[in-house]
Amino acid sequence: MTEPIRVLCTMGLAGVMNDLIPRFEKDAGHKVDAVFKPANMLVVDIASGAPFDIAMLTAKLLDDEIARGTVVGSRLDVARSCVGVTVAPGAPLPDISTVEAFKKTLLAVRSIIFTAQGASGQYFASLLPRLGIEKEIRAKALIPDGGLVAQAVMRGEAELGIQQVSEILAVPGSVLVGPIPADIQNYTTFSAGLAAKAQNVAGAKALLARLADADTAAIARSKGMETF
Structure with missing residues (x-):
């Protein structure tokens, strides 16, 4: 049985993900196990060794995780x-x-x-x-x-x-x-990235691709966010 995609997600994207996850699971056939917390608390979880496939944090904090090597590849900016x-x-x-x-x-x-x-x-x-x-x-x-x-x-x-x-x-x-x-006013950009130790790499990459598509952008705008 395929492992679920483990997502550590900032509260800033909770509304988007709560709408997106059921659609993605139905369309892609992958299960998603998401944990929602403020980004600063998720960083502590990552430092403590919490397992994850995708991190969804503020852009700055995700850049920090890329620099530490816990997240690999490029940063995907989802919305602000x-x-x-x-x-x-x-x-x-x-x-x-x-x-x-x-x-x-x-x-x-x-x-x-x-x-x-x-x-x-x-x-x-x-x-x-x-x-x-x-x-x-x-x-x-x-x-x-x-x-x-x-x-x-x-x-x-x-x-x-x-x-x-x-x-x-x-x-x-x-x-x-x-x-x-x-x-x-202050704007916060929320971004996603692939974990260096991701277990379900294929599923995580599929979800990252979905996060970059027009459907996700429309959901984000419906939640009062701006997209790129």
């Missing part, structure tokens, strides 16, 4: 995403149209959630000192290591969430207020 804002269904949509409006919204809400290990959460954390509101926001912030913040917002655990637009839209029923203002 920007940082967005989510609130609970039925809640008033806050004003995030300008940097000043976004700052006022952040100060006005009772609670905020962003992740400690995700690319968007780390960027947002670095943005707070620039906005001059780090102390105020951290005092009312919920900061888990990872996960989809829109789920926590929908459960009422926080009033407002900050995460990649693609991750917000990966949660059924979530509300995307919109991207944060262009003047302070």
Whole structure:
């Protein structure tokens, strides 16, 4: 029996892969075993010897793995995403149209959630000192290591969430207020590569080819991402 294709996938591409995997399995006849975590946590797993056939990380972190020799060949850039804002269904949509409006919204809400290990959460954390509101926001912030913040917002655990637009839209029923203002926006490119110690090389190469095709690009765009 053919081994499943083991994929270590960043949360930024979770929505894309959740749609793509069933189609790929049906079309190609390969099974996919995917683990979804923030890219920084997956890097720790790789360093600890976690087995995988394909790594799907931020472009920078995948380049690091190529340099270390854990990933071989060229980097496949799948899509890029920007940082967005989510609130609970039925809640008033806050004003995030300008940097000043976004700052006022952040100060006005009772609670905020962003992740400690995700690319968007780390960027947002670095943005707070620039906005001059780090102390105020951290005092009312919920900061888990990872996960989809829109789920926590929908459960009422926080009033407002900050995460990649693609991750917000990966949660059924979530509300995307919109991207944060262009003047302070940050884009993250998500990429894929073949493991140096891949067990199912043929299956992994087939999935990488699928990740580069028009069908995957269309799925990514439906998740609020930009393709190349």
